[in-house]
Amino acid sequence: MAEHPELVCAYHLTGDGHGEPIDWAAVNAWTPDRGQVWIHLDAAHPDTQAWLTDGAGLSAFVVDGLLASETRPRCDWFEDGTLLILRGVNLNPGAEPEDMVSIRVWIDGNRVITTRLRRLMAVEDIRGQLAAGKGPATTGQLVARLGARLTDRMGPAIEELSDQVETLEDQLVAAMDGKQGDLREVRAQLVDLRRVAIALRRYIAPQRDALDRLSQFDEVWLDRTVRGRLRETVDRVTRITEALDEVRERSAVIQDELMSRISQRMERTMYALTMVATIILPLGFLTGLLGINVGGMPGADAPWAFWVVCAGLAVTVAFEVWLFRRLKWL
Numbered sequence: 362m363a364e365h366p367e368l369v370c371a372y373h374l375t376g377d378g379h380g381e382p383i384d385w386a387a388v389n390a391w392t393p394d395r396g397q398v399w400i401h402l403d404a405a406h407p408d409t410q411a412w413l414t415d416g417a418g419l420s421a422f423v424v425d426g427l428l429a430s431e432t433r434p435r436c437d438w439f440e441d442g443t444l445l446i447l448r449g450v451n452l453n454p455g456a457e458p459e460d461m462v463s464i465r466v467w468i469d470g471n472r473v474i475t476t477r478l479r480r481l482m483a484v485e486d487i488r489g490q491l492a493a494g495k496g497p498a499t500t501g502q503l504v505a506r507l508g509a510r511l512t513d514r515m516g517p518a519i520e521e522l523s524d525q526v527e528t529l530e531d532q533l534v535a536a537m538d539g540k541q542g543d544l545r546e547v548r549a550q551l552v553d554l555r556r557v558a559i560a561l562r563r564y565i566a567p568q569r570d571a572l573d574r575l576s577q578f579d580e581v582w583l584d585r586t587v588r589g590r591l592r593e594t595v596d597r598v599t600r601i602t603e604a605l606d607e608v609r610e611r612s613a614v615i616q617d618e619l620m621s622r623i624s625q626r627m628e629r630t631m632y633a634l635t636m637v638a639t640i641i642l643p644l645g646f647l648t649g650l651l652g653i654n655v656g657g658m659p660g661a662d663a664p665w666a667f668w669v670v671c672a673g674l675a676v677t678v679a680f681e682v683w684l685f686r687r688l689k690w691l
Contacts, residue, residue, distance in 0.1 A: 367406035369477070372399045372491055376498050380491025389416055397471045397500045401484065404428050404465070404476035417474060419467065427465045427476045434568035436575045442469030445504065445575060448564040449483050449511040450518045461564050464511075466504060470582055473500045475507075483510035501580075501587035508572050508594045512601070515565065519604050522561075525554050526611045533615060533622075544626075548619055555612045562605040569598040636691065640681050644674055 365385040372380035373387075374397040383391075383398065391398055402409050404427065413424045426432070426444050437444045445466040462481050467474040477484065487506055490496035497503040532547050576583070576591035583591075651658070651670060660666025685691040 365408070367403050367409045367412065369401045369403055370488060371401065372488075373397070374399060374491075374496075374498065374500065374503065377494070378491075378496050378498055379494045380488075380496050391472070393471050397473075399473045399475070399500070399503055402474065402476045404478050409476065413474070417467075419474075423467060427467060427474070429465075430478070432463060432465070434564060434571045436571040438578055442467055443575065443578060443580065445571065447508060447511055447568055447571065449481055450515050450561070451479070461561070464507070466507070468500060468504055468580075468582065470580075471500060473503055481511075483507060483514055486510045499582065499584075499587075501582040501584060502590075504575075505587045505590040505594070509590065509597075511568075512594050512597050515561075515598075515601055518561070519601050519608075522554065522558060522608050523604065525550070526608055526615070529554065529615055530611070533618060544619065544623060547615075551612060551615055551619065555609065555616075558605050558608045558612065562602065562609070565598060565605065566602050569595055569602055572598065636685065639685075640678060643677055643681065647674065647677070 368385055368388065371383045371385075371388050373383050373395075375381055376397075380399070388398070388400055402412075410424060410428055413419050413427060414421070419427070420439070423439065423442075423444055426437070426446065432446050434448050435444075435446050445468065446463060447466065448461040448463050451462050462477070462479045464481055464484065465476045475484070484507070487496060487503070487510060490506075497506045529547055529551055532550075533544075572591055573595045576588050576595065647670075660669065682691065
């Protein structure tokens with residue numbers, strides 16, 4: 362494989378759960394009468410396209426599907442095989458789970474060809490199972506196992522989102538008036554949570570439809586056991602989709618409550634500022650009137666006039682406060 366880096370791995374399925382690793386020469390020498398094989402390729406390598414076209418004999422449309430840089434989950438039937446594109450959460454170190462990793466699958470009976478742009482942990486799981494003798498026995502079971510492992514890997518990420526929603530609900534309930542920082546933190550976390558939920562659902566919902574469509578195809582390798590496993594995986598993906606919908610709905614409720622609290626806080630602040638301005642307005646008028654520089658100003662030469670004015674302003678403030686309380690404005 363070192364001389365052909367486009368080949369990530371290849372196995373001959375022995376039929377008893379084991380996978381016998383094969384090299385590039387064995388991959389090229391394979392024919393349908395030599396048993397069932399799984400060939401896993403690096404879609405980013407420049408030699409992969411040439412081998413898919415010339416070595417594997419696939420059509421241009423299928424090759425484009427196996428090598429496309431961006432694609433959504435789907436399942437397409439052809440006369441010579443089936444093209445299946447799936448996605449899994451990105452569990453690579455330092456990656457975001459919503460940056461979902463794609464795997465493209467071509468099944469034509471005794472041969473399964475998969476391509477990847479980035480490492481996918483579900484593939485590593487199946488490789489470990491084949492090495493331990495607990496892997497898929499047929500190509501149909503391999504496809505069903507791949508869909509199941511992708512779904513299993515989604516579970517913890519979805520549960521983490523649900524836990525984050527519960528944490529945000531608790532933080533919102535515990536946020537006290539005057540703690541502006543708490544609400545800002547909740548708002549920032551909520552925006553990120555909704556973004557992740559939307560990104561995950563964008564790919565997981567079509568994946569459910571793709572697997573469901575695959576289970577309905579009339580293919581020899583789709584026996585009763587494989588169909589049952591595919592339907593079970595479809596059911597689990599449906600539950601994951603419903604969990605994501607619940608996360609989105611609860612996030613929307615939190616968003617509405619958050620905006621309501623922020624609006625109430627702004628209203629209280631504006632009300633306080635309005636009341637202060639209302640109290641200050643008469644005082645400003647009186648001091649402005651007494652500050653005009655014209656003749657005949659009463660008390661201009663009296664030393665006691667300043668204290669009389671101050672007392673009058675205090676009485677005015679006291680009267681305003683009494684009046685506002687009487688009107689239930691305060």
